[in-house]
Amino acid sequence: MSDPVLTLTAVSKSFPGVRALHDVSLSLQSGRVTALIGENGAGKSTIVKILTGIYRPDSGEIHVGGAARHFSSPRDAWAAGIAAIHQETVMFDELTVAENIFMGHMPVAATGGVDWSRMRARAADLLERIDAPIPPGLPLKRLSVAQKHLVEIARALSHEAQVVIMDEPTAALSANEIDDLFRIVEQLKAEGHAVVFISHKFDEIFRIADDFVCLRDGEKVGEGPVASVTEAELVRMMVGRPVDQVFPKRDVPIGDVVLSVEGLSNATEYADISFDLRKGEILGLYGLVGAGRTEAMQGLFGITPTTRGRVTLEGRPLAVASPADAIAAGISYVPEDRQDQGAILSLGIRENVTLASLGQYVRGLFLSRPLEIDETRHLGRRLAVKASSWEQRLAELSGGNQQKVVIAKWLATRPKVIVLDEPTKGIDIGSKAAVHEFIGELAGEGLAVVLISSELPEVMGLADRLIVMKEGRIVEEFQRGRWSAEAIVGAATGARRDAA
Amino acid sequence: MTSLIKSRELFLALILVIGVILIGSYDPVFVRWQNISDMLTETSVLFMLALAQMVVILTRGIDLSVAANLALSGFVAALVSQYYPGVPLALMIAAGVAVGLLLGMINGALVALLTIPPIVVTLGTLAVYRGMIIILAGGDQVNASEMGDVFQAFPKQTFLGLTTPIWIAIGVSILFWLFLNFTRTGRGLYAVGGNPLAARYCGISQGRQEFLAYSIAGAVSGLCGYLWVARYGVAYSEIASGYELTVIAACVIGGVSIGGGVGTVAGTLLGALFLGIVNTALPVLQISPFWQMAIAGAVILAAVVINARAEHRPDKLILPEARRLGRDSGLLRRVKA
Known part of the structure; x- marks a missing residue:
């Protein structure tokens, strides 16, 4: 094999409380496609960010074309010949295709201004090279997602990029568009570029990639030619850790069916979501990021409209047209991004805690301040919120305490069913254990819990039953004790079942 | 000092008291009851319109059309008094409030249903409302002689030593206080403005809250329209x-x-x-009214600076010594410096 175009040697990167990458080495060959695989949070994005100059590694070296490089900004990475095509394209909608391609390095005319005609001509050349029939003068906003990807590829080529990174480029593409994209990837290979391809879809990896690098918990756990492995082996590499006994599972008697969902569907996001949920039960909802779990639960909660489906709560049919309906019926949804979707920083603790259940505190015409304070004190103490007074503004609290206030807000609605969306995302290990214990406590009190989580150990540790979603549909259901990490990840990624 | 700025109402009140004392010691006429009563009567419309505007701003909006609304509703009320002098005063006032409410509901519908930015909507309706007065009046105006006596006398009456506009402003203020602090809808206004997404998850509809806010602003503008026209005895497109x-x-x-x-x-x-107070104090201090704008402007800038400092989010507590000391400790500031 020839000398690698790019090598990472023993690269590590940590964030407060999280080890994102540990001692990872990899090398990219010219004319080959390397697939970067791993579960959510395994460290793939961190590698992309290091390669594109967004993060600086704590230790380790980057060599490009044999020379050591230090990237202190994305511009340095461009200059070294590394270009990335992102999941959601980051470009300028109001500008033309040509301007987008040459943003930051537009050709300059003798007068000192932009040489528009040369820029258009070069843009047309680049687009022709990848067989993309897009007029360079067209505003970007008139292009489809797939066409925008092509413009990004042209932009990468305009930098003479030797390494092209594609971060889940097929996520928003139709089958035909994927074929077109893969044709261009083949062409980039033929021209001698090194391509990094990140995808969760095994069929795509086996179709396009030559080599693979597998990450787990920030460490490299395998690499080699794709032809030498099977899907089952890749899944085992991705998961490969003992997951039982991470969290002590509480023994909770499981009661009657509380919530029954039948055929819940939305035109573009999810279809035929059906499940029963019992009193005291924790139902795990696992899937890859973007599998439609959050969207389906938002539909149930009335945030987004559903097109079809029947919901029954305690035997009575339930029509949810808005979150207010869901709250009134006894369904709570604790959203994933608690800062953005949960906390109102300009208001005090009391006002936040009572916001979703204000009807309970009305006496006569007006809200009763003492009733509000009682409830806030009760829940604040139960969740151990640390604050100088119950009137303190949320902006003055720490992130962890803000989260507790948001959870208190939903408990104040006295829910029968509570949906927790990634409840431990972005919090440290100590707080995680506390949240896990608390989820067990809620179930113990007879609440029915839906736990959306992308962390396998978490769902396997806590859930009584597990539903796996893939591409907007439920693909598998597992009972506690009759599941394996391999089978769950296999179902979520679409690896063949017999392989798992 | 910091705690005073935190409770900015107290801070502002303190500045006002000091200011009044200073001006009063310069010219005792300023602190005579008659002068204070005149000043409060003069400002009563501003009290009410500011509260109405606050409700709109709470929802992250702005209503530029309040004064135009005031002029149009006041004009309609004046027309009623001109052409139907026999109608009871309450009905004339109600006509002004009803027109104001309607105009406010138009703003609310445009903002909430069509989700057009509030500044654009109300900039447009401002011009439309003023234009409608010209059309209604045919370029003419309603003079004091054309309005009924009862219509004009009401704002000048006093009750328990206070003029009716002051009493109305007190009543409206109490209603706003109750509404904003002790009703679900009032709390919803703060929630929608504080974090629209979080409010939505709590079942609070942003559109409904916005519609309500502009409607309230409209109704109050209508009420103020009557008071303005009746007090100054003239109604035309530029009031x-x-x-x-x-x-x-x-x-x-x-x-x-x-x-x-x-x-x-x-x-x-x-x-x-x-x-x-600034408006009434300037003549007393023999300062040209041209300075009035500049002073008000400087005060606004000062207020914004104080606000920005108060809104500044505290630094994170990462250092162990900082966590031990806590956020409010004066020691911490020395550690940081």
């Missing part, structure tokens, strides 16, 4: 021209955050009172 900016200024001085979600009845009233 209260540009007054919306004074109203917004009162809100900002009173600590209402233009970013939405923050503002109190007390603060807004003090902001309006501040401008009222």
Whole structure:
């Protein structure tokens, strides 16, 4: 094999409380496609960010074309010949295709201004090279997602990029568009570029990639030619850790069916979501990021409209047209991004805690301040919120305490069913254990819990039953004790079942 | 000092008291009851319009059409009194309020249903409402001689030593205080402005809250329209021209955050009172009224700076020594410096 175009040697990167990458080495060959695989949070994005100059590694070296490089900004990475095509394209909608391609390095005319005609001509050349029939003068906003990807590829080529990174480029593409994209990837290979391809879809990896690098918990756990492995082996590499006994599972008697969902569907996001949920039960909802779990639960909660489906709560049919309906019926949804979707920083603790259940505190015409304070004190103490007074503004609290206030807000609605969306995302290990214990406590009190989580150990540790979603549909259901990490990840990624 | 700025109502009140004492010691006429009563009567419309504007700003909106609305509703009320002099006064006032409410509902519908940015909507309706007066009046105006006597006498009457506009402003202020602090809808206004997404998850509809806020602002503008026209005895297309900016200024001085979600009845009233005092004090101090704008402007900038400092989010507590000491400790500041 020839000398690698790019090598990472023993690269590590940590964030407060999280080890994102540990001692990872990899090398990219010219004319080959390397697939970067791993579960959510395994460290793939961190590698992309290091390669594109967004993060600086704590230790380790980057060599490009044999020379050591230090990237202190994305511009340095461009200059070294590394270009990335992102999941959601980051470009300028109001500008033309040509301007987008040459943003930051537009050709300059003798007068000192932009040489528009040369820029258009070069843009047309680049687009022709990848067989993309897009007029360079067209505003970007008139292009489809797939066409925008092509413009990004042209932009990468305009930098003479030797390494092209594609971060889940097929996520928003139709089958035909994927074929077109893969044709261009083949062409980039033929021209001698090194391509990094990140995808969760095994069929795509086996179709396009030559080599693979597998990450787990920030460490490299395998690499080699794709032809030498099977899907089952890749899944085992991705998961490969003992997951039982991470969290002590509480023994909770499981009661009657509380919530029954039948055929819940939305035109573009999810279809035929059906499940029963019992009193005291924790139902795990696992899937890859973007599998439609959050969207389906938002539909149930009335945030987004559903097109079809029947919901029954305690035997009575339930029509949810808005979150207010869901709250009134006894369904709570604790959203994933608690800062953005949960906390109102300009208001005090009391006002936040009572916001979703204000009807309970009305006496006569007006809200009763003492009733509000009682409830806030009760829940604040139960969740151990640390604050100088119950009137303190949320902006003055720490992130962890803000989260507790948001959870208190939903408990104040006295829910029968509570949906927790990634409840431990972005919090440290100590707080995680506390949240896990608390989820067990809620179930113990007879609440029915839906736990959306992308962390396998978490769902396997806590859930009584597990539903796996893939591409907007439920693909598998597992009972506690009759599941394996391999089978769950296999179902979520679409690896063949017999392989798992 | 920091704690005073935190409770900005107290801070503002303190500045007002000091100011009044200083001006009073310069010219005792200023602190005579007659002068204070005149000043409060003069400012009563500003009190009410500022509260109405605050409700809109709480939802992250702005209503530039309040003064135009005031002029049009006042004009309609004057027309009623001109052509139907036998109608009871309450009905004339109700006509003004009803027109104001309708105009406010138009703003609300455009903002909430069509989700057009509030500044664009109300900039447009401002011009439309003023234009409608010209069309209704055919370029003419309604004079004091054409309005009924009862119509004009009411704002000049006094009850228990206070004029009726002051009493009305007190009543409206109490209603706003109750509404904003002790009703679900009032709390919803703060929630929608503080974090629209979080409010939505709590079952609070942003559109409904916005519609309500502009409707309230409209109804109050209508009421003020009657008071203005009856007090000054003239109704035409240009009355209260540009007054919306004074109203917004009162809100900002009173600590209402233009970013939405923050503002109190007390603060807004003090902001309006501040401008009222400045307006009456300048002639007493023999300062040219041309300075009035500059002074109000400087105060607004000062208020915004204080607001920005108060809104500044505290640093994170990462250092172990910082966590031990806590955020409010004076020691911490020395550690940081």
